[in-house]
Amino acid sequence: MFNAVDIHQAIILIVIGLIAGVINTLAGGGSNLSLPALMMYGLPADIANATNRVSVLIQSITAARGFHQHGKIEKTAVKDSLMPLLAGGLTGAIAASYLNVDLLKPILLGTMIVVSLWVVFKSDIKPEAQSEPKSCYDNKFAFLATFATGFYGGFIQAGVGFVLLATFVGVLNYDLLRANAMKVVATVVFTSIALLVFVFRDQVAWLPGILLGIGSIVGAHVAVKFAVEVKAKTLKIMVLVMTVFASAAALI
Template sequence: MFNSIELYQAIVLIVIGLMAGVINTLAGGGSNLSLPALMMTGLPADVANATNRVAVLMQSITASRGFYQHDKIDSASIKDSFLPLFIGGLVGAITASYLNVELLKPLLLGTMIVVSLWVVFKSDTKIEGNDKRKSCYDSKFALLTTFAAGFYGGFIQAGVGFVLIATFVGVLNYDLLRANAMKVVATVIFTSIALLVFIVRDQIAWLPGILLAVGSIVGAQIGVKFAIEVKAKTLKIMVLVMTVFASIAAFIQ
């Protein structure tokens, strides 16, 4: 799918992509900016939801590389959560390709608010290394939660950063910085399969998707640098603040 856009729309998409890249790398909710920007170009909600994954995948790959270079991602964690995230993303994407994503709007709002509070009050930012981290296979609840995060990401994407942070911090006992790092890796996993589903279904508008991706790559690089340098307490506050703004943005759309 390919469509032409105006010059000002192209500029807006690049700028919004940059902002979304920073926000998604630091916490989540960037899609509450990018989805309306895509619909501004005339895309229907389902196509905008699919097209948004182009930028999400590129920013997540960029952020993953940045966190890996700073030794905040290890292969054991990726292998542990890969399968439930992948299968969840596949099922979610197939569901999204047939259903109206607006049906999830109330769930999105509730999820973001609850998760932000969970992260702020549950997370132990003093946890370092692998000593206290859990495997998603340690319990049925952990496995189901990881699968559900993948499903949600494959289905609607918007707000999935908060769901992933809750999974890695609240359920699997990651510290917030490493949870942020694994969050972008998880996004690469389920977005890759989701994007493939949307390509097969011919629901991608490539021009606006690529323009959005250009800005998001730069934004992800900025986000990683900031996340590595900022204090854990500040990062927790930023997650909460971003959640509030993302919830308001989702409500008024």
């Protein structure tokens, strides 16, 4: 178990947390950096997957608070998606917690690459929605898509920001800025329940998780300030840049 770190390791984890916080808040894929970093320092795949949730939760709470202060989060939208996200997150976390560690590592790394490449080559994240946002209860597909993002986030987390953006923009018709805001709220929801599962299973290495979290707080603050001040077209370009960066990290 990763019980202690030296100064050099601590600095690296904080810096990686900062970068991951920016990437996750603006788009997704920050875990493509933080997960391999945790495994590089000796954590087994299941412990790394669980430990990564500490920083993800911290940065998501920070980002959600920032978007809320700028009036980009609507309470009705949060309540609307709460149950499918919680149910999906709980189911996914339990599946990941009990999956054989020898199977989990290739699943983690393989999924990071596949989701990242899918976003780069196939997704079409619109800068503006054409009508009012939909409810996830409007049809079965919208509900299942919301549940599936919660499951994916609870199970692996890496790249879930891409999946959430695709769901909120492509399925529920949010504009990109509000989709980013709802994305971090959704991440708080399913990461909270997932982290409880991993804590109960004693799979969290707290020190490296907190070090990543320290950096991610700064990264989330920077990203929120940038996201609310730029034009939608610029934000779309930044999402693409973050996506390419995260995809490259997954392929290294």
